[in-house]
Amino acid sequence: MEKGLLEKTGQPLEYWIKVVEESKLEKHKSIIDFLKSEHGFTYGFANFVAMKARKADAASHDAEDLLKNQYKGKEVLFPIYEKLVREISKFGTDITRSPKKDSVSMIRKKQFALIKPATKTRIDLGLKLKGKPETTRLGNSGPFGSMCTHRVQLAEINEVDQELLEWIQEAYEAAG
Numbered sequence: 617m618e619k620g621l622l623e624k625t626g627q628p629l630e631y632w633i634k635v636v637e638e639s640k641l642e643k644h645k646s647i648i649d650f651l652k653s654e655h656g657f658t659y660g661f662a663n664f665v666a667m668k669a670r671k672a673d674a675a676s677h678d679a680e681d682l683l684k685n686q687y688k689g690k691e692v693l694f695p696i697y698e699k700l701v702r703e704i705s706k707f708g709t710d711i712t713r714s715p716k717k718d719s720v721s722m723i724r725k726k727q728f729a730l731i732k733p734a735t736k737t738r739i740d741l742g743l744k745l746k747g748k749p750e751t752t753r754l755g756n757s758g759p760f761g762s763m764c765t766h767r768v769q770l771a772e773i774n775e776v777d778q779e780l781l782e783w784i785q786e787a788y789e790a791a792g
Contacts, residue, residue, distance in 0.1 A: 617664045620709045624661065629668060636669035644670060658725045660712040682715040690733045697739065699776045700731055700784075707788045728791035729784055730764055739770045741780075743787045754783060 618629050625632070635655070641647045644666050651662035687694045697720070704722055705711060714721040719732035730742035742757060742764030750756055750766065757764045768780060 617661070617709065617712075621661050621664065625655070625657075629665065632665045633669045636665060642670070658710065660710050660723055660725065663712050663714070663723070679715045682717060683720070686715075686718060686720075686733050690736050692737070693733050693739050696770050696773050696776060697731055697733070699773055700739075700741065703776060703781055704729065704784055704788070707785055708792075710792070711788070722788075724788060724791040726791045727763070728787040730760060732760075734759075734769075737771055741768045741770055741784075742766070743768065743783055744791065745783060745787050746790070748783075748786070753779075 621632065622628050632651070632655075636647055636651070639647070639650055641650055644663075647666035647669060648657075648659065648662040651657040651665055652659065657665070683697075687697070701713065701720075708724070710724055712721075712723040714723055719730050721727045722729040722731070726744070728744050730740075732740045732742070734740040740758065740760070742760040743754075743766045744764055745754075745766050748754070748766065754766050754768060756767065758767045760767055766783075768775075768783070770776065770780075
């Protein structure tokens with residue numbers, strides 16, 4: 617992200633941290649909105665700088681704790697999550713992974729995927745694929761509602777296959 621930030625803006629991370637500090641903004645969302653509106657940042661870069669400026673990244677154990685808690689009692693699913701993240705990360709350097717209490721958002725300019733350990737035996741992968749027809753495997757968004765247009769239910773690591781990765785990449789490209 618840091619290298620991409622320099623390439624996109626011509627300024628290093630330290631410069632942008634100083635800009636944020638001088639703005640006197642403290643709330644994460646306010647910093648993101650400021651960087652997007654005043655400096656033309658994409659959400660991913662704005663979130664990255666906001667985390668670094670607020671030193672939230674230094675406390676990334678918070679994100680680790682969120683992830684650990686998501687998979688507590690569902691440890692058998694964690695290799696599926698790891699494979700998803702590893703494969704999604706290959707799409708580009710402009711992806712922000714944002715752990716929440718019960719899921720992880722994958723964001724480019726917009727969220728394109730949502731990984732959620734739904735049960736002790738299944739991960740629900742939400743995707744934003746506007747206009748894409750549903751199939752037996754690529755179902756409706758289910759409990760994700762408007763956050764995603766589709767959902768794929770994953771119970772085995774081998775279900776992270778070429779077909780699934782193509783759908784994820786399509787969602788990634790549409791979010792850029």
